[in-house]
Amino acid sequence: MNIVDINKNKRTQKLIEQLLQVWECSVKATHLFLSEKEIENIKQYVPQALKEVGYLTVFENENKNPVAFMGIENHKLEMLFVAAHERGKGIGTKLIQYGIKKYSINELTVNEQNPNAKKFYEKNGFFVYKRTDNDEQGKPYPLLYMKNK
Numbered sequence: 001m002n003i004v005d006i007n008k009n010k011r012t013q014k015l016i017e018q019l020l021q022v023w024e025c026s027v028k029a030t031h032l033f034l035s036e037k038e039i040e041n042i043k044q045y046v047p048q049a050l051k052e053v054g055y056l057t058v059f060e061n062e063n064k065n066p067v068a069f070m071g072i073e074n075h076k077l078e079m080l081f082v083a084a085h086e087r088g089k090g091i092g093t094k095l096i097q098y099g100i101k102k103y104s105i106n107e108l109t110v111n112e113q114n115p116n117a118k119k120f121y122e123k124n125g126f127f128v129y130k131r132t133d134n135d136e137q138g139k140p141y142p143l144l145y146m147k148n149k
Helices: 013-030 036-043 046-052 091-103 115-123
Strands: 002-006 055-060 066-073 076-082 107-111 126-132 143-148
Touching: 002 091, 013 036, 013 046, 013 066, 013 076, 046 066, 055 091, 066 091, 076 091, 091 115, 107 115, 115 126, 115 143
Parallel strands: 076 107
Antiparallel strands: 002 055, 055 066, 066 076, 107 143, 126 143
């Protein structure tokens, strides 16, 4: 198992496709409030986000296949996803702690309807400082804004 930072010029189509699979697997296991159609709609935008995010960090298994990743922009965690079959193994904790240490992550946003994620971030030193009724696209998915203590 290995944590790898991926420069923008190393984000190949194959890697983006692998990360998209991790994303979809993770979202289907954790974002139970989203319909299949909503997941498919969001999925269209994920490859571009993966290509453009400032810092992309991937957690690889022993076969060098990605099983989790996070994206960071300006000290803010923009995304963190762990494949469903890899959850509960400490991979998310390793990634977030790596991001805090290397990239000074001090802020993130999480869906209120994903209480396990909120607990995960609280366990890793974050606290809620703001709440909105809608997500950034104006959809009725409340967001919790969290900062690192």
